[in-house]
Amino acid sequence: QKEVEQDPGPLSVPEGAIVSLNCTYSNSAFQYFMWYRQYSRKGPELLMYTYSSGNKEDGRFTAQVDKSSKYISLFIRDSQPSDSATYLCAMSGPDTGANSKLTFGKGITLSVRP
Amino acid sequence: KAGVTQTPRYLIKTRGQQVTLSCSPISGHRSVSWYQQTPGQGLQFLFEYFSETQRNKGNFPGRFSGRQFSNSRSEMNVSTLELGDSALYLCASSLGRGNPGANVLTFGAGSRLTVL
Numbered sequence: 727q728k729e730v731e732q733d734p735g736p737l738s739v740p741e742g743a744i745v746s747l748n749c750t751y752s753n754s755a756f757q758y759f760m761w762y763r764q765y766s767r768k769g770p771e772l773l774m775y776t777y778s779s780g781n782k783e784d785g786r787f788t789a790q791v792d793k794s795s796k797y798i799s800l801f802i803r804d805s806q807p808s809d810s811a812t813y814l815c816a817m818s819g820p821d822t823g824a825n826s827k828l829t830f831g832k833g834i835t836l837s838v839r840p
Numbered sequence: 841k842a843g844v845t846q847t848p849r850y851l852i853k854t855r856g857q858q859v860t861l862s863c864s865p866i867s868g869h870r871s872v873s874w875y876q877q878t879p880g881q882g883l884q885f886l887f888e889y890f891s892e893t894q895r896n897k898g899n900f901p902g903r904f905s906g907r908q909f910s911n912s913r914s915e916m917n918v919s920t921l922e923l924g925d926s927a928l929y930l931c932a933s934s935l936g937r938g939n940p941g942a943n944v945l946t947f948g949a950g951s952r953l954t955v956l
Contacts, residue, residue: 770930827898
């Protein structure tokens with residue numbers, strides 16, 4: 727079993743839809759949870775960053791972390807064609823002061839149809 | 841503020857050759873990490889450098905190596921290339937250990953390596 731599992735997709739939705747992206751993980755030591763967005767021929771860019779359990783909202787994006795279920799989600803409201811990209815979940819353990827070794831899901835490609 | 845710069849962006853090599861990739865981090869960032877991205881395995885951690893020292897290493901063979909210079913710029917090297925080394929190699933920088941958000945990574949656009 728991989729440490730981080732992400733729905734493989736691809737996912738296609740109409741403009742304006744609510745999108746739900748999910749990841750599960752097995753390592754209970756993970757404490758930092760992130761979502762990255764990657765456009766074609768670009769590097770991943772950080773979208774959301776959360777520590778431990780709870781919700782975080784930023785504009786049309788909401789990240790949820792449920793450590794008891796080892797489950798994280800990213801919700802996109804009022805999706806736009808410009809949201810079409812690959813979305814990757816990523817996690818890291820506590821370490822001392824945290825480090826840059828992130829464990830990624832394989833990513834899901836989202837297409838938002840006009 | 842300039843982002844993370846990786847060179848070259850694209851390169852083609854043949855089996856058995858070696859390759860060196862370069863990464864210039866964001867100014868003020870002292871940690872550089874490298875990741876390999878393939879369709880089959882996704883993004884996998886290669887190694888992390890901080891203050892010119894390798895601090896962490898992923899599960900890759902010794903053919904993969906790297907170094908960091910005093911100005912925080914980093915290079916990674918892959919020797920005796922294999923077909924399976926074809927991938928997008930991503931460099932990311934962060935403030936580094938001991939800093940808040942040390943694992944907040946900013947990625948470059950990557951170097952796409954094709955091994956024939």
